[in-house]
Amino acid sequence: MQLTILGCGTSSGVPLVLCKCQVCRSKDKKNKRLRASVWVRLKGKSFLIDTSPDFRQQSLRENIKRVDFVLYTHPHADHLAGIDDLRSFNFVQKSNIPIYAHEWTERELRNRYPYLFQKNTRLVGGGIAQLDLIPFDLDGPEFIAQGITIQPIPVDHGTQRVAGFxxxxxxxxxxxxxxxxxSLEKLQGLSLLVLDCLRFQSHDTHLTFDQALDYARLINAKKTVFTHLSHDFDFKKASRLLPKNIALAYDGLTVTLRSK
Ligand SMILES: [Zn+2]
Ligand SMILES: [Zn+2]
Ligand SMILES: [Zn+2]
Structure with missing residues (x-):
């Protein structure tokens, strides 16, 4: 399996527009963070978790040649807004792309992108993404997406519930x-965990650095990578605070696992 961090930034990305802090002005490429999503290659399939507003740029950078399916964590814009750019893959693959969404995401997709999901949409111009929306149960057992076994992991994001996978x-x-x-029980025996870690100060809907460290230790994957990072984190400085088996993500980081 190969997993590539397409983006490891929080919703605003890093640098933040107009911010003059040291991290936002830094020349270190590892302090440039597009919006959060990952690209996974497993058992001959190529799939995405989320399509960020930077998806077009990310797929060009990583030379993604095929998207067999997309798993959506939740419908916040920083995880969803690149959805229209899936159509480039439709043009080449000449087939619909299955997208998997739990109830909240499905509802928001149908409300915010009606043209993608109404059968009788009149096509104007260059066409739209051809997607098959497949619901999954957030609290349910594993499901099979194009031959790949996926276990949804419900987690709390403020008052909302979001899918981990x-x-x-x-x-x-x-x-x-x-x-x-x-959910922690479903995360036993991992070789790789990619985990939310927003900033140092407390936040209503995200893990802080200390909380992420606590969960990483509890889950105890062989390797943990922190993502959804704000401009709090200078890559080099913050990396020094981490134990050996935990790392900050950076855009383009690819982790390879031998089995599965
Ligand atoms: Zn987010
Ligand atoms: Zn900044
Ligand atoms: Zn969110």
């Missing part, structure tokens, strides 16, 4: 401030 020995858990005991 486990696939084989890897899991992606973004945008959360609490993980229940039941």
């Amino acid at each position: 486990r696939f084989g020995k890897a899991a992606y858990i973004t945008d959360c401030n609490h993980i229940s005991g039941k």
